[in-house]
Amino acid sequence: MEFLVTPGPMSNIPRSRWLLAHAAAVFAFLYLPIAILILYSFNGQGVGGFPPHHLTFDWYRILFADEPIWDSVLNSLQVAFAAMAISLTFGVPAALALERAQFPGKAFFRRLVLLPLILPGIITGLSLLMLFNVMGGKLSLMTIVLGHGTALISVATTEVFAGLQKLDRAQEEASLDLGANYWQTFWRITVPNLKLPIIGAALLIFTLSMDEIAVSFFLIGRDNTLPLEIWGRLRRGITPEINAVSTIIFVFSLVTIVVWYRLRVRAEGSAEVRSELIPGSATADQ
Amino acid sequence: MFSRAYKTAVTVPPLVWVTVFLLTPYLLMFCYSFWSVSPAQAIVHSWNLDNYKELFQKTVYWQTLLRSMWIAARVMLLSLLLGYPLAYFVSFYAGKRKDLLYQMVIIPLWVSYLVRAYAWKTILGSDGVLNTLLQYAHLTRRPLDFLLYSPFAVVLTLTHIYTPFTFLPIYAALEHIPRNLVEASHDLGATPAQTFWKVIFPLSIPGVVAGATFAFVLSLGDFLAPLLLGGPSGIMISNIVVSLFGAAYNWPLGAAISLGMLVIVVSLLFLSEHLEKKWSFS
Numbered sequence: 416m417e418f419l420v421t422p423g424p425m426s427n428i429p430r431s432r433w434l435l436a437h438a439a440a441v442f443a444f445l446y447l448p449i450a451i452l453i454l455y456s457f458n459g460q461g462v463g464g465f466p467p468h469h470l471t472f473d474w475y476r477i478l479f480a481d482e483p484i485w486d487s488v489l490n491s492l493q494v495a496f497a498a499m500a501i502s503l504t505f506g507v508p509a510a511l512a513l514e515r516a517q518f519p520g521k522a523f524f525r526r527l528v529l530l531p532l533i534l535p536g537i538i539t540g541l542s543l544l545m546l547f548n549v550m551g552g553k554l555s556l557m558t559i560v561l562g563h564g565t566a567l568i569s570v571a572t573t574e575v576f577a578g579l580q581k582l583d584r585a586q587e588e589a590s591l592d593l594g595a596n597y598w599q600t601f602w603r604i605t606v607p608n609l610k611l612p613i614i615g616a617a618l619l620i621f622t623l624s625m626d627e628i629a630v631s632f633f634l635i636g637r638d639n640t641l642p643l644e645i646w647g648r649l650r651r652g653i654t655p656e657i658n659a660v661s662t663i664i665f666v667f668s669l670v671t672i673v674v675w676y677r678l679r680v681r682a683e684g685s686a687e688v689r690s691e692l693i694p695g696s697a698t699a700d701q
Numbered sequence: 702m703f704s705r706a707y708k709t710a711v712t713v714p715p716l717v718w719v720t721v722f723l724l725t726p727y728l729l730m731f732c733y734s735f736w737s738v739s740p741a742q743a744i745v746h747s748w749n750l751d752n753y754k755e756l757f758q759k760t761v762y763w764q765t766l767l768r769s770m771w772i773a774a775r776v777m778l779l780s781l782l783l784g785y786p787l788a789y790f791v792s793f794y795a796g797k798r799k800d801l802l803y804q805m806v807i808i809p810l811w812v813s814y815l816v817r818a819y820a821w822k823t824i825l826g827s828d829g830v831l832n833t834l835l836q837y838a839h840l841t842r843r844p845l846d847f848l849l850y851s852p853f854a855v856v857l858t859l860t861h862i863y864t865p866f867t868f869l870p871i872y873a874a875l876e877h878i879p880r881n882l883v884e885a886s887h888d889l890g891a892t893p894a895q896t897f898w899k900v901i902f903p904l905s906i907p908g909v910v911a912g913a914t915f916a917f918v919l920s921l922g923d924f925l926a927p928l929l930l931g932g933p934s935g936i937m938i939s940n941i942v943v944s945l946f947g948a949a950y951n952w953p954l955g956a957a958i959s960l961g962m963l964v965i966v967v968s969l970l971f972l973s974e975h976l977e978k979k980w981s982f983s
Contacts, residue, residue, distance in 0.1 A: 445809045544946070
């Protein structure tokens with residue numbers, strides 16, 4: 416009967432109280448810096464100091480007039496879209512290959528594509544730097560695009576691979592039997608059926624690329640991405656407009672997550688969604 | 702049902718791309734680690750073991766590597782201590798709020814890594830939020846200066862960043878535990894503590910291993926948090942590599958250290974995979 420009373424496996428009130436307190440403490444720890452960030456983006460005295468006072472929009476005003484930051488935002492957007500294109504172009508076929516074809520080195524290939532997500536970014540960043548150095552390429556946004564595009568292939572591959580395993584092959588078979596060629600079948604049957612995993616992967620790749628710094632750090636040319644622009648300013652000293660731009664980006668990603676989550680829940684039911692809407696969950700499950 | 706042409710078409714392009722932009726760079730790092738730099742600062746492509754000799758002989762590399770591993774170990778332990786009970790609470794006790802709480806653990810991941818590290822800097826600095834708060838409350842008269850620019854600051858920040866990553870696989874493992882096993886244990890007269898230690902915890906070990914590996918490996922190679930918050934006593938192995946690739950200009954030695962790191966990391970990944978398999982019941 417106890418199961419009807421409490422949601423837990425057993426009604427052990429003292430223990431669940433202890434756990435509740437612990438959970439509250441962990442959430443406080445996770446959200447403290449974010450709260451500080453948002454609060455101090457309105458603080459008239461800039462960064463630090465307690466209590467915050469003279470609430471103001473000054474930092475946002477300064478931010479909107481700050482051209483280098485907006486240039487770097489534009490650069491980051493371009494990089495993220497281009498990286499997304501590369502990762503999907505190679506990641507989706509890679510998932511099909513892993514599910515449907517046999518080739519020598521398949522197990523090795525599967526591990527290799529996952530490496531950039533599990534290895535510290537510095538290793539991937541430096542090895543790409545050496546490659547571009549040997550090939551004589553000049554560092555630019557293009558090298559960052561190649562880095563991100565390659566490192567994030569596995570995001571597309573794991574998401575689409577998971578989608579493929581749930582896919583009923585009968586539709587593709589019917590399409591082929593009815594005279595469509597593989598190209599038509601791919602675009603008219605396979606891709607539409609994988610719409611959700613592909614959009615999910617695209618969003619994830621986009622967000623990861625926008626925030627990526629460890630790999631970009633070594634591949635940067637003349638133009639900065641947003642994280643590198645922020646990094647440069649943090650190294651120079653205290654700059655409160657960083658709080659403002661971070662707050663804006665946080666709110667923006669939050670809205671994106673909520674909208675996307677709603678879409679998925681409507682399409683698939685919540686249990687499914689919970690296990691997939693996670694940056695890095697793909698690697699964590701492996 | 703899929704023709705040979707189809708299989709070739711989906712296999713070859715990704716294979717070629719990954720070979721050129723992933724496999725070749727890693728192999729190139731391997732090659733570089735056996736080369737050297739001439740006095741005129743050109744890379745000399747003659748194969749030798751000098752870089753490795755230097756690594757084994759100079760204690761600064763060993764000390765820094767050990768310090769990095771010690772920092773990573775503390776981060777791993779703390780994220781487990783924070784992440785496991787939280788995952789257990791959300792999975793078993795959160796009831797209807799499960800989805801919401803789960804999302805709340807994920808959301809901090811969407812705030813830039815850099816910005817969260819920077820937020821800790823504004824909290825821990827000598828005229829930062831915490832120190833001015835302590836003085837405001839008359840708990841200290843002078844700012845506590847061990848808070849920032851210390852290994853403590855690095856451990857705290859990395860723990861903050863990797864706790865959600867540790868939480869995720871543990872939570873996934875706990876969610877996969879069939880609830881009737883827990884009920885059976887309860888019905889057969891086990892106390893809650895016995896049920897936890899004999900049923901729930903053993904079944905969650907694969908998640909713990911995955912989470913621990915994640916936290917350890919990613920913090921081991923971090924170089925941004927130490928640069929931003931570590932000060933001289935918080936320097937980690939990757940910071941040495943960064944300087945060898947920058948001002949110190951000795952790519953081959955830097956490559957040798959990176960390769961050492963790569964070997965440590967890949968062995969840990971294999972070990973954790975082995976442990977996860979050993980403890981998984983399905």
